[in-house]
Amino acid sequence: MANSKFLCLIFLLVNVCFAAVKMVLSGVATPPGPAMFVLGDSSVDCGDNNPFNGLFHRNLSRFPCNGSDTTLLPQLLAKKMRLPYTTPFYSQNGSINRILDGLNFGSAEASILSSSSRNYQSLNQQLRQAVETIQLLQLQLGESTADTFINSSIFYLSFGKDDFIDFFHGNSLGNNGFDFAHILVEQMTNAVKTLYASNVRKIVCAGVVPLGCAPHALLLESGGGGGDGDGTRRACLDEVNEVVSYYNRRLEGNIAAMDRHMGDARVIFCDVYQAVMEFINHPHKYGIEDVRNACCGVVRGGEMSGCVSTEMACREASSHLWWDLYNPTPAVNTLLAHSAWSSPSLCRPFSLKHML
Secondary structure, three states: HHHHHHHHHHHHHHHHHHHHHHHOOOOOOOOOOOOOEEEEEEOOOOOOOOOOOOOOOOOOOOOOOOOOHHHHHHHHHHHHOOOOOOOOOOOOOHHHEEEEEEOOOOOOOOOOOOOOOOOOOOOHHHHHHHHHHHHHHHHHHOOHHHHHHHHHOEEEEOOHHHHHHHHHHOOOOOOOOHHHHHHHHHHHHHHHHHHHOOOOEEEEEEOOOOOOOOOOHHHHHHHHHHOOOOOOOOOOOOHHOOOOOOHHHHHHHHHHHHHOOOOOOOEEEEHHHHHHHHHHHHHHHHHEEEEEOOOOOOOEEEEEOOOOOOOHHHOOOOHEEEEEEEEEEEHHHHHHHHHHHHHHOEEOOHHHHOOO
16 A cells, blocks of 8 residues: 555656656746737737738728737736736747737737638637647646646637628618627637637627727718718717627627536626717716717718828827727727726626636
8 A cells, every 4th residue: 555655656746747847848937827818809909910911901990009909908907917918929939938928819800700801810710729829838838737827817809890890881780780790699609618618717708899989880871971961970870889789788698608607617798888888978077088080090071091000190099089990099998997807897797806
């Protein structure tokens, strides 16, 4: 019996040493702490995380933010959580240490649904990159160490905006919009299940902002004039917001069900739609002066000019709600990050503060 216990102890020590040697050879001196991995569209990427960087920008906005990913919601949240800066996938050099700091697989104009006409990453393409990265970590660190790291890390997903923009341009506003939203919800639900199957246990899904209130929505008006036919300008297109809101509600419902059934996982939904509507309805309460016009990019006479140069931007971006034709300004992202961090009313069923 004593010999058996001794042999078991030796076996355990050998395995611990073997795992340690693998980590040292990989350039990792100590077991890694948690990190953030990001998947999404221009809500998570400023446009540089793309192998075709700068060549294709369908919405004409080469700069969907002020030029720095650090002003976007997931990076602001990572900072609050004291997690490393999340490196863009296409700019990382493949070293294990860079991966352990987290990766941003997101790409501006990425969509939930795949399309052969797109030259940027869809949800499924980004999922494949994320799963392959997890498999690489398992090979480099050993399954036990890699799984512990993945279990403790946060995976942030933010998709849907560009799918809706494409849909509303190609269809009448009331033509099967709710059916389309249902398809998007099912795809996002499957994405969460895929990550869970790869040992991811902390997942954040962000909703879609009220696109019916974005400057881009003016193009959906008849004639592109942005009015009600009597010369007045509507603040929001309710018919667009109803579909987007339906998507958000259905996605939150699915996420709540998964959070209940995945006992060892924590899955939350961040309702950026309602938060942005609060800013639109009570702008001065939050120091916002303009809730209609883009700081960088304009719509005139039915024609769209996106943010093709940051020199086009207004002088005081912090006074605007919209940075370009449908992305919030850094100031609004900061407000969203503060609420997501501390308020359970934005991210449900609990705030990001309780995620780690």
